[in-house]
Amino acid sequence: MKFWLSCLALVLVTGTSLAIDTSESFDDPEMQARYEKIVEEVRCLKCQNATLKDSPATLAADLRREIRRMVEEGMSDDEIFDFLVDRYGEFALYRPRASGRTLVLWVIPVLLLLGGAFLLANIVRQRMAMPIDDDVDEKD
Amino acid sequence: MSRYLIPLIAFAILIPVFIIGLDPERNVNELPSPFIGKPAPTFELPTLKDPARSVGSANFEGQAVLVNVWATWCVGCRQEHNFLLQLEESGTIPIYGINWRDTRPEALGWLEQLGDPYVASADDRDGRVGIDWGVYGAPETFLIGADGTVLYKHLGPLNWPIWERDFVPLLTSTEVDR
Numbered sequence: 001m002k003f004w005l006s007c008l009a010l011v012l013v014t015g016t017s018l019a020i021d022t023s024e025s026f027d028d029p030e031m032q033a034r035y036e037k038i039v040e041e042v043r044c045l046k047c048q049n050a051t052l053k054d055s056p057a058t059l060a061a062d063l064r065r066e067i068r069r070m071v072e073e074g075m076s077d078d079e080i081f082d083f084l085v086d087r088y089g090e091f092a093l094y095r096p097r098a099s100g101r102t103l104v105l106w107v108i109p110v111l112l113l114l115g116g117a118f119l120l121a122n123i124v125r126q127r128m129a130m131p132i133d134d135d136v137d138e139k140d
Numbered sequence: 141m142s143r144y145l146i147p148l149i150a151f152a153i154l155i156p157v158f159i160i161g162l163d164p165e166r167n168v169n170e171l172p173s174p175f176i177g178k179p180a181p182t183f184e185l186p187t188l189k190d191p192a193r194s195v196g197s198a199n200f201e202g203q204a205v206l207v208n209v210w211a212t213w214c215v216g217c218r219q220e221h222n223f224l225l226q227l228e229e230s231g232t233i234p235i236y237g238i239n240w241r242d243t244r245p246e247a248l249g250w251l252e253q254l255g256d257p258y259v260a261s262a263d264d265r266d267g268r269v270g271i272d273w274g275v276y277g278a279p280e281t282f283l284i285g286a287d288g289t290v291l292y293k294h295l296g297p298l299n300w301p302i303w304e305r306d307f308v309p310l311l312t313s314t315e316v317d318r
Contacts, residue, residue: 045171045276058241059276062267087274089174 020056021064026071035071038080039064041094051094167295173274175290180207180282181272185262188239188247195236195260200284204291204311206235207282208258209270211242212250214278220297221254227303228257233311237261240270240278283307 021039026032036053042063044055052060052067063084070080084092096102160166175181184196208224210217228235237258239247244263251261264270273282283292291310294302 048169059267059270062241062271066268066271086174087271088276089171089274091171 173293188261209280216297224257
């Protein structure tokens with residue numbers, strides 16, 4: 001009895017977590033994989049912190065439909081991303097491409113890392129140059 | 141001296157970040173439109189009033205127009221509707237509508253009830269033209285120059301102060317160009 005009740009509870013709970021994207025899957029598993037990868041990498045412009053895959057907005061549904069159509073038509077991933085960037089700007093992509101204005105996003109972390117390494121090297125070199133003299137500290 | 145230099149530089153970098161990021165006038169939903177300065181996307185759709193007739197970019201030829209994306213489910217559209225009616229009455233610029241993701245009876249009812257500021261409204265029921273125009277939240281208003289380039293895009297309801305501030309300077313400068 002308890003077992004069946006928990007089974008029922010499980011069914012009820014999982015029923016509420018139905019996927020937002022209710023469209024049918026592609027016949028071709030490779031296309032399906034591409035479609036799923038793309039909708040996870042595109043921002044829903046309406047609710048800006050969700051991906052197209054997770055967004056319930058009608059605009060997201062429209063864009064999923066367009067991406068589905070483009071995948072079916074055999075357009076490459078880059079062509080599909082170009083389509084979206086042409087209309088909505090680089091902001092639409094969660095993984096901005098390393099070109100033009102978005103280059104800043106890719107360069108800054110490298111610069112910070114180099115700057116940190118430089119600072120660290122300087123500090124280490126300074127300390128290495130200090131005389132190792134424990135007595136001085138103890139007398140103070 | 142140099143021990144204060146690095147915090148000072150960090151401070152100097154952070155100040156503009158905060159000034160921009162905390163600007164109360166800033167609308168975080170507003171994205172830069174990739175269309176500014178580029179040719180407006182072409183489209184052709186049935187008109188709302190008579191599906192047998194079509195309206196589209198071909199109708200704009202040679203004149204500056206306003207393209208307003210609206211829908212009956214959109215609260216901001218109701219807010220700006222009176223402004224659009226007044227603008228139409230002033231005869232400044234022809235206004236074309238794109239009725240975005242709406243139903244025809246509701247849209248027709250809206251125009252009948254509130255008045256119709258549009259030369260014509262295109263019926264974009266499945267939102268396909270909306271995607272071509274990079275529309276992500278109605279109301280959106282595009283200013284198209286006489287040569288067919290997008291001069292400006294405004295997100296959100298329009299009113300006279302915004303019109304005077306953002307649109308009028310562009311309008312006068314393009315008129316000088318002609």
